[in-house]
Amino acid sequence: MKDIRHPAHHHSRAPGRLASLLLVLAVMLGLAGGTSTAATDTTAEPTRSTVRVPARAMDAVAAMQPSWNLGNTLDAIPNEDSWGNGQTTKATFEKVRAEGFRSVRIPVTWGDHQSATAPYTIDATYMARVKQVTNWALNSGLYVVLNVHHDSWQWVEKITSDHDNVMARFNSTWSQISTTFRDAPRALVFEGINEPSFAGATDAQKFQYLRELQTSFHSLVRASGGANANRLLSLTTPAGSPDQAFMDDLYKTITSLNDSQLIAQVHFYSWYPFSVNVAGGTHYDATAQKHLDDTFANMHNTFVAKGIPLYIGEYGLLEWPNHFHPSRVERGEALKYYEHVGYTARKYGLTTALWDPFSYLNRETLQWRDPALMNWIKSSWTTRSGTASFDKVFVPKSGPITAKSLTLNLNGTKFRGVWQGDTKLTAGRDYTVSGNQLTFTPTALTRLVGNREYGVNSTLQARFTSGLPWNIDIVTNDVPVLTNASGTTESFAVPTQYRGNDLATMHATYADGTNAGPTDWTPFQEFNKAFSPDYPNSTIILPPEFLKTLRDGEPATLVFHFYSGTTVTYHVTKSGSSVTGTAS
Numbered sequence: 001m002k003d004i005r006h007p008a009h010h011h012s013r014a015p016g017r018l019a020s021l022l023l024v025l026a027v028m029l030g031l032a033g034g035t036s037t038a039a040t041d042t043t044a045e046p047t048r049s050t051v052r053v054p055a056r057a058m059d060a061v062a063a064m065q066p067s068w069n070l071g072n073t074l075d076a077i078p079n080e081d082s083w084g085n086g087q088t089t090k091a092t093f094e095k096v097r098a099e100g101f102r103s104v105r106i107p108v109t110w111g112d113h114q115s116a117t118a119p120y121t122i123d124a125t126y127m128a129r130v131k132q133v134t135n136w137a138l139n140s141g142l143y144v145v146l147n148v149h150h151d152s153w154q155w156v157e158k159i160t161s162d163h164d165n166v167m168a169r170f171n172s173t174w175s176q177i178s179t180t181f182r183d184a185p186r187a188l189v190f191e192g193i194n195e196p197s198f199a200g201a202t203d204a205q206k207f208q209y210l211r212e213l214q215t216s217f218h219s220l221v222r223a224s225g226g227a228n229a230n231r232l233l234s235l236t237t238p239a240g241s242p243d244q245a246f247m248d249d250l251y252k253t254i255t256s257l258n259d260s261q262l263i264a265q266v267h268f269y270s271w272y273p274f275s276v277n278v279a280g281g282t283h284y285d286a287t288a289q290k291h292l293d294d295t296f297a298n299m300h301n302t303f304v305a306k307g308i309p310l311y312i313g314e315y316g317l318l319e320w321p322n323h324f325h326p327s328r329v330e331r332g333e334a335l336k337y338y339e340h341v342g343y344t345a346r347k348y349g350l351t352t353a354l355w356d357p358f359s360y361l362n363r364e365t366l367q368w369r370d371p372a373l374m375n376w377i378k379s380s381w382t383t384r385s386g387t388a389s390f391d392k393v394f395v396p397k398s399g400p401i402t403a404k405s406l407t408l409n410l411n412g413t414k415f416r417g418v419w420q421g422d423t424k425l426t427a428g429r430d431y432t433v434s435g436n437q438l439t440f441t442p443t444a445l446t447r448l449v450g451n452r453e454y455g456v457n458s459t460l461q462a463r464f465t466s467g468l469p470w471n472i473d474i475v476t477n478d479v480p481v482l483t484n485a486s487g488t489t490e491s492f493a494v495p496t497q498y499r500g501n502d503l504a505t506m507h508a509t510y511a512d513g514t515n516a517g518p519t520d521w522t523p524f525q526e527f528n529k530a531f532s533p534d535y536p537n538s539t540i541i542l543p544p545e546f547l548k549t550l551r552d553g554e555p556a557t558l559v560f561h562f563y564s565g566t567t568v569t570y571h572v573t574k575s576g577s578s579v580t581g582t583a584s
Helices: 017-032 057-063 090-098 124-139 156-160 163-180 203-223 244-257 272-276 286-302 331-348 371-380 442-449
Strands: 067-069 103-106 143-147 188-191 233-236 262-268 310-315 351-354 392-396 404-409 415-420 431-434 437-440 455-464 470-477 485-488 493-497 503-510 532-534 539-541 556-562 567-575 578-583
Touching: 057 262, 067 310, 090 124, 103 124, 103 351, 124 143, 124 163, 156 163, 156 203, 163 188, 163 203, 203 233, 203 244, 233 244, 233 310, 244 262, 244 286, 262 286, 286 310, 286 331, 331 351, 331 371, 392 404, 392 442, 437 442, 442 455, 442 470, 485 493
Parallel strands: 067 103, 067 351, 103 143, 143 188, 188 233, 233 262, 262 310, 310 351, 392 470
Antiparallel strands: 404 437, 415 455, 431 437, 455 470, 485 578, 493 539, 503 556, 532 539, 556 567, 567 578
């Protein structure tokens, strides 16, 4: 995953064929000499992996399920602690193993610790650190997937304009890694390149460049001998995409290598509008579910059904959970997604690696930031859980209390009933069930809302015959109230009385019907990019990224959608650097 991306500029030209051959020769001579190769760590803890790796790649990858990513760590730029996760310890892997994970992917960015010119020597201290961290994971009883990570966009993508230098550097990098880990146990898996990109290339050119890189990676590792002779190797698609054409080309590459110890790898972050909350993707709806079902089925049919194991090297949601910003994705909708991932991966025989940049495991305390979320993820590894159409029931404060319904998603389970804490609600009096329709009676809701303060008044649990219970918040709400405001393109906020509501999305258009905002292909703008709720300060923030794209002097109509189903219209007009907002 590209957590930080800097724009690349390509001005260099590829050297001629003779220059390329000389570069490769220089690299190989450097690797043969003791002064230029990266030194291995002679003081690191020796490898004592207890993992017994099956002979068949399919069985080995199955044994790697579930998997976890040590994200934003050794892949951070420029140093391990640059992105806030500090220094990794052995206790990190012991925690992960104790929580039920069977493998860990360790992304590594090498470029800032490597000479940018031939023979492209990797700093010995850095190589020793990578070896130390890898050994800790292996000695904790985990499979390890070790890769070349953000180098993909730092310098590998320049292969389109600097082919021979990039190939020489790539080959040197893997020659050094292979030498260092030559005798590591087979529980260590090599991944040639993460999410490869190729500047300005067509799809056909991407396939060509990637095939060259991965074929060279395969040859170098195998030729290095030792345990590398039959080590599991992971190959991927352009950008790690599960696009069918990309997977078809990867299948051709893998079959052409005639090697039974190869793994196909792609990444999955759900249907994009849902993953970031843009274009109306506020719910894990039928479209998002079908996207996952179809994609996972394609992974199975392209690889697993033909005897090639598939490793989803990263999965999650692109912008959730994020404990430092308002939540883009509604919690219950996210839980449905994770439950669906676990079930469908089991259905199709796919191994999944949770991408964890900081969002799940607190690296300082080694405690889950959201234990309830992790319980849902872990439960999905073995069983299905029932859910419902939403995790809230909204009871308007301004009117009489009436019956409210949710649709149960049984997911192969059977409904057992509804509880409030340890007290089971009474069927017929408190709720009724007709088919998959769960309806709460006015009598029950009157009791559950209490004094009817705005917000969550009580929480219930729908329980099923297997899996985890589904939490249902009973919420008192009314239509939010927005008021007039003024500000600048650098600082503008809409005063908002939320009155028990959570913001879902913002629809932005001009009077002529065209879309307003930076995401011009849809009227529904991106959450936390074009708008963001500030619940503690009772405002909706419209950031400069949205305001500076507005047409000067032309009012934009904003329709704020809330998860209760209510909408509120607001108008903003930019005049130079001034902004005025008017409530409807």
